[in-house]
Amino acid sequence: MRSSKTARSSKPRNAPEPATLERMLHYLKLTREAEARIEQVLYRQGKIVGGVYVGRGQEAIGVGSALQLIAGDVVLPSHRDFSSFLIRGFSLADIFANWMGRADTPTRGRDNTLHIGNMKLGIIPIISPLGGTCPVACGVAMVLKWRAQGNVALVHLGEGTTSVGQVHEAMNMAGVMKLPVIFIVNNNGYAFSTPVEKQFPIKNLSRRGPAYGMPGKAIDGNDVRVVYRAVGEAIAWARRGEGPSFLECKTFRMTGHSAHDGAEYVPARLLQSWAKKDPIQRLEKHLLSKRIMTRQGIADLDRRIQKEVDAAVADAEARPLPQGESALEGVYCGPDCWWKGRSQKSEVRSQKQGARSKNTADDSII
């Protein structure tokens, strides 16, 4: 394989400009507010059904990493990286509507939560058996390497997911082939109820990087500026053709595993100590102390975000639910996609119409 040329600048964008810092605060706050609306309002109102998973407390990882991406890069977020979807260009209303199972959404009601993707935006969603996106990131990175335009793939996973065999396969393949892929682990202390000490017998997962022939680094995942810098370095390394990296972002899950999990198994003192490291408060403090933003400016931002979220929820709620029989559409891509749907649909209809069963399928009513 050819090594990647550095068509674009390979210099790490380390220290964020003031404008970038303001964007960071915007996305941190927008993510927290949007997820709060999902978890604490829409879910409790019964407007969102099914599982609800949010990333409260760990927003800095998605924000700090996605803001380093450029056109042509591809991100494969975890289910706790809401901000990656916003930063890559998904509309907030589309995201809410997808959570609500509406028809006019990225999945047309076929899948829930953040299982939304769009290759034009360079975003590939997870599947619920976690770890599967790591090999997919390798395939994306193979093609990016052939195209030699200095683009990268960035895949997010939780510390629990690192126990899945596919992650080993992917890290090994990435190392062997020197692929431009960055593995970003959000180590948030718990995988559902399982604490880290039952998940792996080492203190820092970052040690695994060198075992696969790539740099490994453990960082403070609750400091968005630290995440931004570390991801920037890893991306520059990949854009230069040096291959993959592994970043362990230490953070904490400030919620249950899901909205229906009270997380009584998490000691209160842990939550209390991590509350003091909240990524939004830390960035606000930095912006105020450096006089990049004023208290008034932050209050204005909060109001704008409330309005943005209100409008997006209203837009999503106005969209219709899908028709039941549209479930049969699009199992296959292309002219064959109506295959099985056709005869099953006609069966359903003829039963509804009380028609006598026949030996031949009647497709003419479609």
Add this chain to the structure above:
Amino acid sequence: MPVLTYVEAIRQGIWEEMERDPSVFLLGEDVGVLGGAFKVTDGMLEKFGAERVIDTPISESAIVGAAVGAALMGMRPVAEMQFMDFIACGFDQIVNMAAKMHYRWGPALPIVIRGPSGAGVHGGPYHSQSNEMWFVHTPGLKVIMPATAYDAKGLIKSAIRDDNPVIFYEHKFLYRRIKEEVPEGDYVVPLGKAAVRREGKDVAIITYGAMVWTALEAAGELEKEGISLEVVDLRTLLPYDEEAVLGSVRKCNKVILLHEGTRTGGMAGELAALIAERAFEDLDGPIVRITGLDTPVPFSPPLEEYFLPNARKVIEAARKLARY
């Protein structure tokens, strides 16, 4: 017209598609320098280079997953499983990632996952399975198994051009045992279409893969007794050709469903249900299944022979059914 073996026909089909379309590439264990355990990809590394013929680590999940990622980026990967028994190691990527992706969020996913399956070569439990039903039960996949060299070439070309994940089962017993005239250059065999291999009027045998040849052998013997068998080769198992199955049942009014894979939950059960639902009044006898046993595929030759359907078993069942 040149005479090709089944394995040569697959190779020629892949070769032509790689010449035709630069987005087609190969990945798998030992597909490059070695040319594959069965030499399906022999010579391709030299012809197409290491970027398009990629030797991978022993990692079926990563092989299939990388194929998914590359397909999302606009490529048409052809991934080899060294034996289809090992496809179990890539199961999550196939059934949860690839099969559902178009339905969930809409992208095309042109992937072929191909490799040798089937028994009859004393491979034991891990080099002999016919596990196609794992995937026939998964909406979003297409599942193919050619029986002839002509079809092997035409179907692999269709599979590579298809915008969906296709599981392409080759039968290793046929690789070098089947030879026939295969046209040079471009032709395709459409997915989803069965073929009537032999016309008959008394009993229809619906089958696929190596068992097509077993059915034809039995049909030749029974002809001497005045029993006329019609042999239908499904070629595509998902989505299968319902009309071809029903057409032969309506014509012969008696049917044997024959395959090498195990019985419970097998293709024969699916076909029997279809026939019972849609051709019940056309039947003049019970639906008969002849299949592999509900056991792992055993190694020792007498055990393997007992496990597999053969022409003798088909002949006995057809005689009985013809008298019914």
